[in-house]
Amino acid sequence: AQTVTQSQPEMSVQEAETVTLSCTYDTSESDYYLFWYKQPPSRQMILVIRQEAYKQQNATENRFSVNFQKAAKSFSLKISDSQLGDAAMYFCAFHNTNAGKSTFGDGTTLTVKP
Amino acid sequence: SAVISQKPSRDICQRGTSLTIQCQVDSQVTMMFWYRQQPGQSLTLIATANQGSEATYESGFVIDKFPISRPNLTFSTLTVSNMSPEDSSIYLCSVAAVGDTQYFGPGTRLTVL
Numbered sequence: 001a002q003t004v005t006q007s008q009p010e011m012s013v014q015e016a017e018t019v020t021l022s023c024t025y026d027t028s029e030s031d032y033y034l035f036w037y038k039q040p041p042s043r044q045m046i047l048v049i050r051q052e053a054y055k056q057q058n059a060t061e062n063r064f065s066v067n068f069q070k071a072a073k074s075f076s077l078k079i080s081d082s083q084l085g086d087a088a089m090y091f092c093a094f095h096n097t098n099a100g101k102s103t104f105g106d107g108t109t110l111t112v113k114p
Numbered sequence: 115s116a117v118i119s120q121k122p123s124r125d126i127c128q129r130g131t132s133l134t135i136q137c138q139v140d141s142q143v144t145m146m147f148w149y150r151q152q153p154g155q156s157l158t159l160i161a162t163a164n165q166g167s168e169a170t171y172e173s174g175f176v177i178d179k180f181p182i183s184r185p186n187l188t189f190s191t192l193t194v195s196n197m198s199p200e201d202s203s204i205y206l207c208s209v210a211a212v213g214d215t216q217y218f219g220p221g222t223r224l225t226v227l
Contacts, residue, residue: 033214097214100145101159102216105156
């Protein structure tokens with residue numbers, strides 16, 4: 001079974017600054033995907049960024065980027081130039097391609113201070 | 115991407131009754147998932163619903179308590195049966211798209227008195 005650990009229950013960042021959210025996972029699978037999802041207070045979960053395990057290059061999506069360290073089983077999310085709208089709960093997720101389902105971390109609540 | 119709607123958005127129910135939650139997707143998808151989420155906490159997978167076959171339930175969840183229907187590739191329902199206050203939670207529907215990305219519905223907030 002896979003486990004996903006987000007060691008930071010809460011984080012805060014000043015507007016326009018950079019923040020990094022941590023995520024580690026444990027698996028024996030070789031074929032998988034990793035995701036960061038964002039859940040604003042309105043509740044609907046949306047995709048932030050996606051990383052294929054077989055790709056060495058770190059995924060980037062505008063102000064969001066990841067640091068994927070496969071050997072260390074680490075998958076952190078960096079948010080640059082933080083905006084008030086980035087305030088949300090962020091979930092790291094591991095998707096087992098063979099099983100066809102995902103495991104989510106406990107989430108990190110991000111506060112953005114004006 | 116996929117656009118997902120859920121009905122109802124919230125409900126308050128009496129103990130011992132049942133509630134059926136609907137999930138509608140704007141495109142045909144193979145895999146649909148039902149999750150439970152306590153406010154401010156992580157998601158727990160209840161079951162995977164594939165069209166044309168019975169749902170696959172995770173450990174701790176049983177069909178008698180959470181029957182699921184999947185009549186076609188755009189629709190699914192989850193019923194929470196014989197409810198108790200412990201069933202109070204947010205129930206989320208999601209679908210798997212290209213590259214195994216999941217798209218989520220807005221959720222159904224259930225309160226059981």
